[in-house]
Amino acid sequence: MATVTSTDVPQGGSGDSxxxxxxxxxEQFSYDDSIVRMFAAAxxxxxxxxxxxxxxxxxxxxxxxxxxxxxxxxxARLRPLHTNAAIFAFAGNAIFAAVYYSTQxxxxxxxxxxxxxxxxxWGWQLIIVLAAxxxxxxxxxxxxxxxxxxxxxxxxxxxxxxxxGGNFLMTLIHRRERHMYVALxxxxxxxxxxxxxxxxxxxxVPIGTWASIPIYAGVQDAxxxxxxxxxxxxxxxxxxxxGLMYYFLPKAAERPVFSYRLSIIHFWSLVFIYIWAGPHHLxxxxxxxxxxxxxxxxxxxxxxPSWGGMLNGLLTLRGAWHKVATxxxxxxxxxxxxxxxxxxxxxxxxxxxxxNAFTHYTDWTIxxxxxxxxxxxxxxxxGMLYWLMPRIFQTKIWNEKLVSLxxxxxxxxxLLYIVPIYAAGxxxxxxxxxxxxxxxxxxxxxIETTQSIVPLWWLRVVGGLMYFSGVVMLGVNALMTWLHRPxxxxxxxxxxPRLSDEYHAPGKPRQSPLEGVAVLEMSKKIESFAWMGWHxxxxxxxxxxxxxxxxxxxxxxxxxAIPAFxxxxxxxxxxxxxxxxxxxxxxxxxxxxxxxxxxxxxQIRPMVSETKRYGEYSKPGEGIYDRPFQWGSRRxxxxxxxxxxxxxxxxxxxxxxxxxNVSPGSVMPSYVHLLTEDMKYDAIAPxxxxxxxxxxxxxxxxxxxxxxxxxxxxxxxxxxxxEQGGPAKTxxxxxxxxxxxxxxxxIDLFAEETPETAAEGTASEADSEEQTAMGAGDTADDQS
Amino acid sequence: MIKDLVCALDYSVxxxxxxxxxxxxxxxxxxxxxxxxxxxxxxxxxIPLSDDVEDPRS
Numbered sequence: 001m002a003t004v005t006s007t008d009v010p011q012g013g014s015g016d017s018x019x020x021x022x023x024x025x026x027e028q029f030s031y032d033d034s035i036v037r038m039f040a041a042a043x044x045x046x047x048x049x050x051x052x053x054x055x056x057x058x059x060x061x062x063x064x065x066x067x068x069x070x071x072x073x074x075x076a077r078l079r080p081l082h083t084n085a086a087i088f089a090f091a092g093n094a095i096f097a098a099v100y101y102s103t104q105x106x107x108x109x110x111x112x113x114x115x116x117x118x119x120x121x122w123g124w125q126l127i128i129v130l131a132a133x134x135x136x137x138x139x140x141x142x143x144x145x146x147x148x149x150x151x152x153x154x155x156x157x158x159x160x161x162x163x164x165g166g167n168f169l170m171t172l173i174h175r176r177e178r179h180m181y182v183a184l185x186x187x188x189x190x191x192x193x194x195x196x197x198x199x200x201x202x203x204x205v206p207i208g209t210w211a212s213i214p215i216y217a218g219v220q221d222a223x224x225x226x227x228x229x230x231x232x233x234x235x236x237x238x239x240x241x242x243g244l245m246y247y248f249l250p251k252a253a254e255r256p257v258f259s260y261r262l263s264i265i266h267f268w269s270l271v272f273i274y275i276w277a278g279p280h281h282l283x284x285x286x287x288x289x290x291x292x293x294x295x296x297x298x299x300x301x302x303x304x305p306s307w308g309g310m311l312n313g314l315l316t317l318r319g320a321w322h323k324v325a326t327x328x329x330x331x332x333x334x335x336x337x338x339x340x341x342x343x344x345x346x347x348x349x350x351x352x353x354x355x356n357a358f359t360h361y362t363d364w365t366i367x368x369x370x371x372x373x374x375x376x377x378x379x380x381x382x383g384m385l386y387w388l389m390p391r392i393f394q395t396k397i398w399n400e401k402l403v404s405l406x407x408x409x410x411x412x413x414x415l416l417y418i419v420p421i422y423a424a425g426x427x428x429x430x431x432x433x434x435x436x437x438x439x440x441x442x443x444x445x446x447i448e449t450t451q452s453i454v455p456l457w458w459l460r461v462v463g464g465l466m467y468f469s470g471v472v473m474l475g476v477n478a479l480m481t482w483l484h485r486p487x488x489x490x491x492x493x494x495x496x497p498r499l500s501d502e503y504h505a506p507g508k509p510r511q512s513p514l515e516g517v518a519v520l521e522m523s524k525k526i527e528s529f530a531w532m533g534w535h536x537x538x539x540x541x542x543x544x545x546x547x548x549x550x551x552x553x554x555x556x557x558x559x560x561a562i563p564a565f566x567x568x569x570x571x572x573x574x575x576x577x578x579x580x581x582x583x584x585x586x587x588x589x590x591x592x593x594x595x596x597x598x599x600x601x602x603q604i605r606p607m608v609s610e611t612k613r614y615g616e617y618s619k620p621g622e623g624i625y626d627r628p629f630q631w632g633s634r635r636x637x638x639x640x641x642x643x644x645x646x647x648x649x650x651x652x653x654x655x656x657x658x659x660x661n662v663s664p665g666s667v668m669p670s671y672v673h674l675l676t677e678d679m680k681y682d683a684i685a686p687x688x689x690x691x692x693x694x695x696x697x698x699x700x701x702x703x704x705x706x707x708x709x710x711x712x713x714x715x716x717x718x719x720x721x722x723e724q725g726g727p728a729k730t731x732x733x734x735x736x737x738x739x740x741x742x743x744x745x746x747i748d749l750f751a752e753e754t755p756e757t758a759a760e761g762t763a764s765e766a767d768s769e770e771q772t773a774m775g776a777g778d779t780a781d782d783q784s
Numbered sequence: 785m786i787k788d789l790v791c792a793l794d795y796s797v798x799x800x801x802x803x804x805x806x807x808x809x810x811x812x813x814x815x816x817x818x819x820x821x822x823x824x825x826x827x828x829x830x831i832p833l834s835d836d837v838e839d840p841r842s
Contacts, residue, residue, distance in 0.1 A: 260829040
């Protein structure tokens with residue numbers, strides 16, 4: 001290996017200098033570490049942003065008043081910013097730093113295109129900046145971890161699949177190492193699966209430049225979203241970090257991975273199993289029972305390969321545990337892999353229906369997620385960055401003690417975060433379902449539970465502050481290390497032979513033990529198949545391997561997706577469920593924009609404690625016009641699935657102005673801006689047209705004179721508000737549209753059919769009964 | 785007709801098919817993995833540690 005300065009090697013191209021072009025002869029090349037430096041720096045910057053916004057939203061929960069009515073910094077708008085920043089900005093850039101560093105070394109090749117690498121970097125940063133601008137502005141699809149609107153989604157697809165994926169695949173094709181190391185398999189699975197998830201979950205009908213509605217509705221939309229949501233965790237926060245682990249942990253420990261065989265089983269098991277697990281997010285909802293059970297079954301099966309991977313990581317340190325005591329990088333990895341084990345044990349446990357019935361919608365899920373994100377993703381990324389820093393900046397780390405301090409304050413910060421939040425989850429679970437001897441709820445007022453856990457939320461703020469302090473230490477250390485870099489980076493020149501197009505195994509060709517034996521030809525073929533030479537070939541062929549991984553994911557997906565697409569035919573029709581009026585549709589859009597789903601669910605499970613608290617449980621037929629679905633995943637506030645008619649319109653008006661006026665102790669911030677901003681009636685029409693395009697029945701007047709129809713309903717509500725003691729002319733304000741929507745939520749189920757629609761209703765019911773007999777979801781008998 | 789066909793499908797069997805498919809795939813991969821020689825396994829495990837180019841498994 002020779003070493004030259006950065007000016008001596010080819011720049012801006014492939015970086016390859018061919019000493020010879022014939023296969024088998026030596027070629028010289030250099031690695032592109034500048035792109036690794038760029039992604040590593042972005043990881044640290046966005047890590048600071050993500051944890052700071054996380055700390056901010058934690059504070060907003062205990063001090064909601066500090067947003068002072070400014071909608072851009074309300075919890076519900078900033079929480080998606082926090083999750084997106086943590087997942088796609090911090091973890092995303094960490095993944096890219098790991099991929100660009102390790103892929104080049106594992107392939108013994110420079111990235112195929114320096115230009116694509118840089119387009120990837122700047123394109124991804126642009127996406128993050130667009131997310132940081134649009135989410136606080138209330139531009140959202142309201143699907144968790146898929147909030148970004150369609151123009152950004154298209155940009156993500158292009159940058160991820162064609163720029164990043166294309167560059168990666170071409171690098172694999174031009175590699176000089178015959179065998180593709182298992183870390184590369186994890187990267188392949190990440191690229192193809194995330195692309196599939198992203199594209200299919202974001203199929204929408206655009207309403208404008210920054211608004212859209214999904215092509216899926218209700219239960220179908222929920223199904224697609226959590227197929228995406230769970231696998232975003234699987235293939236964005238797990239598989240690439242496992243690739244990272246399989247490369248960087250052996251490097252740091254200077255030991256080969258404990259069991260390469262186990263890593264292969266680990267890989268294929270995760271690829272086969274993970275994709276089925278999403279429906280466990282929807283237990284006891286309107287989702288068909290079989291899908292929910294399937295999700296639970298595969299989630300439980302995930303435990304074994306996940307622990308296989310964890311043990312493979314920890315046992316890689318065999319004989320090197322003495323280093324862990326002194327090397328902070330290994331400390332980060334040990335804690336990171338341990339948290340992976342914890343999270344992947346807890347995840348399957350939470351997917352079991354009886355446990356999920358207790359934990360779902362509670363803070364337990366939040367603690368689980370943060371154990372994984374802060375412990376596994378965060379610490380693996382930090383370990384990688386500290387290992388990389390001296391290598392990519394070509395100087396010693398500025399302050400080793402600060403690294404150790406980061407480790408300890410980060411570890412303690414995680415514990416101080418998750419332990420109180422687990423406790424909060426337990427308290428919520430117990431208090432929500434607690435019954436007295438007479439069969440009544442012991443804590444019928446939702447606020448009682450909220451107030452009980454506020455002190456635990458304060459502890460989370462302290463834990464979050466400690467974790468954030470650790471990231472600041474990382475930032476300072478990285479900056480100071482960078483400032484001490486050499487004036488010019490050295491660029492080692494590597495020599496390796498180009499791979500021949502055809503491969504001939506070394507040694508003698510394999511001879512079948514059945515050669516010359518008097519057996520059926522079929523036996524010889526079976527013996528040859530069982531030798532598994534075909535799998536050996538796959539491991540050398542990147543395109544075929546990628547196609548096969550894609551097929552594995554697609555086949556698994558289809559088993560769930562095809563029934564999901566056909567669910568519409570099996571959702572029992574409820575004759576009284578009608579499309580939202582234009583004003584309600586506009587109000588629903590406000591509900592989505594404000595991110596109400598971040599705190600309020602709209603899905604009542606068939607459990608006594610829930611039906612007593614909220615009302616009749618939710619039916620699949622109720623959501624056929626809900627685009628996007630608004631079931632939510634946690635209850636910081638009460639469920640709103642039966643909110644319609646529970647409170648007066650003036651109560652809602654007052655509640656938006658200051659929730660504590662009507663609900664003392666509430667942690668909901670003021671939405672006073674809805675009371676002051678004018679309603680744009682002319683902007684409603686595209687929403688109605690898009691809903692009609694997707695099958696909702698609207699009259700010609702609704703479609704052609706939308707603003708007037710909406711205004712008439714707004715005037716009726718405004719009159720009610722005046723009658724109830726409220727101000728005049730409220731029909732001019734946005735709050736009226738939201739009130740119209742909230743007064744409509746969940747009431748159609750109990751509506752009585754008018755004589756005109758009775759005949760239609762009879763036909764619908766007959767159709768419904770026929771479909772219900774096919775065995776999906778609830779029965780129409782439930783819908784009276 | 786298509787609607788009749790779709791309505792006649794019993795999606796609940798998807799769960800059993802999925803499980804069977806997974807078991808077959810998992811068993812095949814596990815079997816193949818166990819047939820990997822110790823020598824090849826050791827060489828590939830050490831790929832990240834070495835700048836030398838390794839021969840593929842034989």
